[in-house]
Amino acid sequence: MVAGRFQTREDRSDDLVDEKALPGRDRQSVMSLVVLLLGLGVGVLVGLLGIGGGVVLVPALVYLLHMDQHVAQGTSLFILLPPLGLGALREYWKQGQVDLRAGVLCAFGILAGGYLGGWIAVPLASRQLKGLFGCFLMLAAVLLWRKPQPQNQRTACAGEEPAGG
Amino acid sequence: MADNLLRSAGIFVAACVCGIASGLFGIGGGVLLVPFLALFFAFGQHRAQGTSLIALIPPTGLLAFIAYAKAGYVSWQAGLLLVPGVFVGGILGSWIAKRLNPRHMRHVFAALMFALGAWQAFTAWRQ
Numbered sequence: 001m002v003a004g005r006f007q008t009r010e011d012r013s014d015d016l017v018d019e020k021a022l023p024g025r026d027r028q029s030v031m032s033l034v035v036l037l038l039g040l041g042v043g044v045l046v047g048l049l050g051i052g053g054g055v056v057l058v059p060a061l062v063y064l065l066h067m068d069q070h071v072a073q074g075t076s077l078f079i080l081l082p083p084l085g086l087g088a089l090r091e092y093w094k095q096g097q098v099d100l101r102a103g104v105l106c107a108f109g110i111l112a113g114g115y116l117g118g119w120i121a122v123p124l125a126s127r128q129l130k131g132l133f134g135c136f137l138m139l140a141a142v143l144l145w146r147k148p149q150p151q152n153q154r155t156a157c158a159g160e161e162p163a164g165g
Numbered sequence: 166m167a168d169n170l171l172r173s174a175g176i177f178v179a180a181c182v183c184g185i186a187s188g189l190f191g192i193g194g195g196v197l198l199v200p201f202l203a204l205f206f207a208f209g210q211h212r213a214q215g216t217s218l219i220a221l222i223p224p225t226g227l228l229a230f231i232a233y234a235k236a237g238y239v240s241w242q243a244g245l246l247l248v249p250g251v252f253v254g255g256i257l258g259s260w261i262a263k264r265l266n267p268r269h270m271r272h273v274f275a276a277l278m279f280a281l282g283a284w285q286a287f288t289a290w291r292q
Contacts, residue, residue, distance in 0.1 A: 040250035040251075049199065070236070104219075106183070107219075110194045115188060115232070117185040133282075144196070
């Protein structure tokens with residue numbers, strides 16, 4: 001079945017986009033291109049800011065592809081499984097801007113915390129989750145904005161060496 | 166030594182908080198981890214970002230992902246299409262990061278994030 005290309009299973013979450021929002025194969029392939037470009041844009045932010053990218057990806061999937069909040073979050077988690085930041089990491093590593101020990105600690109912490117977070121999120125109503133996500137984004141934005149002594153970046157890097165090692 | 170241990174424990178706890186946000190909101194957690202490392206543990210901005218990236222190399226979201234996948238909340242098609250772009254974009258972004266004033270790029274991004282968050286909260290409230 002040609003029309004069923006994007007619906008290999010009955011599971012609604014397997015569709016690329018909401019049927020009602022974007023009917024027809026042409027639009028489907030246009031959307032595929034949009035998704036590819038979206039990935040590229042998100043990737044630039046990953047390297048630029050050292051983040052996973054999900055924070056931009058989730059709202060993009062919700063608004064551009066009309067995904068349900070839960071599906072957007074699940075899909076975002078899926079693309080974060082492979083080591084996509086590896087290319088970006090290499091650039092930071094070459095400059096010695098990586099604290100390996102702290103990184104490993106953080107990886108374990110995120111793994112454990114992620115279990116708890118997923119357990120909380122799945123039973124929530126989509127609307128509640130969407131509202132929570134919005135509030136979280138605003139909070140994270142405030143945290144990202146304010147950072148002590150931004151003017152002496154270099155000295156801060158050098159100064160933390162004794163404490164870190 | 167005790168100081169070092171305390172610092173490590175602190176980093177672990179901070180990462181757990183990031184992990185909860187990661188599972189709850191389907192994100193990598195780096196968006197919290199970077200400011201946490203910079204604010205509480207005196208990491209330089211580039212070092213915080215590099216460390217956040219290495220923490221995201223192992224599949225840290227795996228447990229959260231399983232919870233979503235079990236409930237059918239994953240679009241595999243869109244997910245697979247996004248993978249190559251994010252990878253290539255990541256290399257591009259870190260190349261740009263070396264040449265930019267990190268303070269400016271953080272501020273632009275924070276403003277964008279705040280606007281996105283406000284929009285999401287608003288539409289959820291109106292639904």
